[in-house]
Amino acid sequence: MDLDWNKLFIGDLDFSFALEIIIRTLMMFSMVLLILRLSGKKGVRQLSLFEVAIIIALGSAAGDPMFSKDAAIVPSIIVFGSIILLYRAITYFAMKSEKFENIIEGEPIYVIEDGKFVLGVHKDHTFAKDEFFSEMRQESIEHLGQVKTAILETTGNISFYYYQDDEVNFGLPILPKPYKKKLYQLTEENIYACTYCGNTEKLQAGYHSCSRCDQKEWVIAINNVRLT
Ligand SMILES: [Zn+2]
Structure with missing residues (x-):
């Protein structure tokens, strides 16, 4: 050339x-x-x-x-x-x-309500779960059970509203290590969180579908209070 x-x-x-x-x-x-x-x-x-x-x-x-x-x-x-x-x-x-x-500006979107993902929020293409988890970690959130409400603002920022310590429920852990321990077949009775919607259920060993969203992937739920 x-x-x-x-x-x-x-x-x-x-x-x-x-x-x-x-x-x-x-x-x-x-x-x-x-x-x-x-x-x-x-x-x-x-x-x-x-x-x-x-x-x-x-x-x-x-x-x-x-x-x-x-x-x-x-x-x-x-x-x-x-x-x-x-x-x-x-x-x-x-x-x-x-x-x-x-x-012009778009609308704020509810992402979490009562410690669970709002159903259907994943279908919105502007919502990226990884990014959202990372934002939560920057707020020292360890699991969804600590969060009463989360709203995705039109600026891309997220506003979080927390439960009081004595109101914290079991929730889906969002730190990378526990979140990656996904289970399909449960081996013992425990409280598990649905990896898809954050719903928590007390489940026996075996295979289970989430009663809220019908997905079949679980992690062991935790209920630590948020330390700030
Ligand atoms: Zn679910």
Whole structure:
């Protein structure tokens, strides 16, 4: 293959254009900062999908004029202005109408209720169990029986509401080691948790289907209180 290395790396770059790129970048970067300040957002820890879309749109409008000779600055500024107007308008209508807000931002989803997974939550493709377990571990949760309610927020964050220590039930362990000890054939009487829905049952030795979701995979349930 005959590859033109000079064209690949340098193109029609010369010293004066290199200087121009630096100036263009400084200007566009300041513009982006200014626009983000005007948007009223305080930080980016919790971005909804709508806000991510805004950031992507800003980024692509800002990127081209940084290094492209043909792209002037002013059209980009017009794009910025339009984006910020759109952002303001959409947030305004989202504030006015809950229905509109749900369409734009999505809705919070109940993931855990009364120490068990809400049935059907696994079918939602936005719900990844591994990720969810990892989030729970970061909150020092050891098993589902410690959690009264968990809600997946539209920002992707999860809000947890716990049982009091004396209300903690038996639940599905979520630490990797006990969770991996999955059983189909139970060898002794014990309290077991369904790995699929978190339902707990006192079961004899043998094969059993979960009375709640009909799956057949169990782990030994635990009922430790949550230490914080
Ligand atoms: Zn189940």
